[in-house]
Amino acid sequence: MMSKLPLLSAIVLSLPQLITTASAQDWSAIEAQARGQKVYFNAWGGSDVINDYIEWAAERVAQESGVEVELVKISDAAAVVTRIATEFGAGNTTDGSVDLMWVNGENFRRLKQEGLLADSWATELPSAALVDYSLPVTTDFSIPTDGQESPWGGAQLTLIYHPDRLEQTPADADELLALAQQQPGKLAYPRVPDFHATSFLKQLLLDLSNEDAALYSPVTEAEFERVTAPLWSYLDKLHPLLWREASAFPQGIAQMHSLFADGELLMSLSFNPNDAANLMRSGTLPEGVRSFGFERGMLGNIHFVAIPGNSGSKAGAKVFANFLLSPEAQLRKADLDVWGDPSVLDQSKATRDPAALPADTPWLAEPHASWVEPLEKAWLERYGAGS
């Protein structure tokens, strides 16, 4: 980590040259406007390391730019989308309760479709010039971001196991099924529509369909039938072999980690490639856990922050989003002792912790966002009643 510091300072020092004079003037106007504004940042609040990191960023931006950031810990981003839509519906278009939110592709699509987002702003941030554009940062679940959200971090679906209890990790979906047949009741995934559950479904779908090209276009009924058919026949076979015969599902990955730590499950799941290392350090998972991915690769995506159109503190929100994207904030975020969320600035894959997902795990792009809703709906229709 230390060896990266000169590089960091080089980037910081060259920062002013990267910004053209005209936009610098615009930016200083935004900074002036932002001073004293209060920004309600709505973010998933289920992880303390993330909350602590955001509190740190809030303090830094308060010192530096006089923007007061208040973290609103939420459990479900869809609920925030609902709130924003309801506010717009009630005629509140200038002083909404959300100024900046952490968003995933599915909710971004809804916000964008319903016209609930602030106009293009993300590419005008000074830090945006440093973003690694070889990462898929200009589309989110195959939807163009159009500068309406700013990249924050990278993530890749990761399977966590313990070598003492699982000698051979499954290389694909079929081997996973074989493992479930050998050791019934020892595998699980959270209940749909949990974010990680839906991601796991997409991973299986990509694997079973050989990354069908249709997954990257808007969904149609016929294509949905065709592409998902192997998934349903796979799940029909897998579910009776799952934990509690799939009559109950873990409520989220947090509960999965706990069941995994106590030996009730053989594997856990995360969307952060470094999570196993983090959780081991904090004592949540036992010593010796490791991460792995399927041979074909694992679902990866970039997570973003977006400004609702009815925010009353848009300038403040932009200044905070800019800080989140700054080398200082991104480097700290990637630090395993802080959060361990991969940076969107630096593409060169840093050496990873031995417990983390191997850095050479291929990256499977997210399917088009329109697939999510029918996928969740069909799952609930088929398996929602329990057994």
Next chain:
Amino acid sequence: MSLRLVGIAALLISAALYLPVLTLVVPLSQLELPSALREIITSSQFTPALISTLVSTFGSLIIALLLSYLLMGALVFTPGYRRFARQLPLLLAVPHLAFAVGLYLLLSPKGWLERLVAPLDIGIWVQDSYGLSLAVALGIKESWFLCWMIWAQLQRSALADQFLVAQTQGYQRAQIVREILVPQVLPKLRWALLAIAAYSLSSVEMAWVLGPTHPPTLAVLAWSWLLDSTPQQRALGLTLTLFLMMLMLLLALLIWQLPQLFRMRLPLGSRRAGRFGLGVPVKRALLLLHLVLGALILLWSFTQSWFYPALLPQRWSLSAWDSLALEPLLTTLSLGTASAGLAIILVLLILESGLKRAGWMLLPLFLPVLPLVVGQYQITLGLGLAPGWATVLLAHLLWVLPYVYLVLKPAYQALPQDQLLIARSLGLTPLDLVLRVKLALLARPLCAAFALGFSVSLAQYLPTLFIGAGRLETLTTETLSRFAGGDKRLLGAQALALLAVALLIYSLAQSLPQILYAKRKAMH
């Protein structure tokens, strides 16, 4: 006269806070009810969710009734009765959520009980598909409430004399309880049973911790649909909320008929044996359970690592306590104090002005929480009220007011009229009479009302979250987000903080009158 005006003003303010009850009707016109209902009923999740909802609601009622029958039947008018009555407020003060978290730590897969009986290798779990564990948890928790209501009924009526007479005539305890006490007490418990049914039916937080997950209960399902980002799904959530209201109406009708099953039959002379041998052991087991749950919460809060099958933490740490923020505590204290204080002032003004027809103030106790919160949300949105401390305070009052009214009204009516007459004849103005005599006489019920109001505010989850736009963190919302976060160490620390504040407020309320009036025995 001016007092009456102030009273009317207080009544109007309270009525305004109750508006959400009426706004329930509004969405009806916006929904295509038949088609939405059809869609809900035909969805695959509906039937299992309805079953677990009915099992947990009826189960909690039956278990609470059975337990309170066993305990009170065994203890009533015995030497241990008074001590039990004194323990009840403390048991009542244990927040539902803290109790649920304790049970979760005890009974979750690879939880403490499974570790204790590890050699037997049996899987023990909460969150069963039928909502049985939820029913048991709710049943135990509500049994203290029922015992307390029964105790209050027995204090007021002449049943003690009847009990004594029957005993001297040689009837055994079981027969007297069955044939004399139950038929007379049960009809008076109907309101309490309604409140239990309304709570069990619509509890989201207890159901989330202990209820089935696949699918969850109707209340949790409605809640998650209401939060969905598509308008169609939200409309379904609203319809399901209304369905919960209808279910509550049905439950109310059934509960109203219940006492008919236990009509009074005067003992015709045949003496039957039976003495409630189970009551005392069951009471001891339940008290032990509470201690174990408290201990588990305490242990987890000081844990670094504690993996199966260890019975005690393997590594200890203070880090969970380090991570506790002060803000939720301060918000909880300020909201609880302000809402209980405001509610007491409003209720006192209404009672003092002698206005009748304030019984509707109890209504929120018998309605499911979810539709009320939806109504509150629509009103705050319509009025453009910013989500924050003050808005949440107003939201809490909808549940704090009825409880405060429930405690203060009988106490107010029981004020000794002769003493008030003497005070008036000594020349006290009406204001002095209230400030110097009535408030002093009411010290005990006022403290009890404050403690109850505070604990009701403390327990609010849905209104705090929804009306506060998630901006306000209280001990209750933090405990639930710790539960979702899955880290049992942080969950333990947060639940312990919740439990400690609840118990502290209760013991303060208990001891304050004794400190204030240390020299006046009759006031204790």
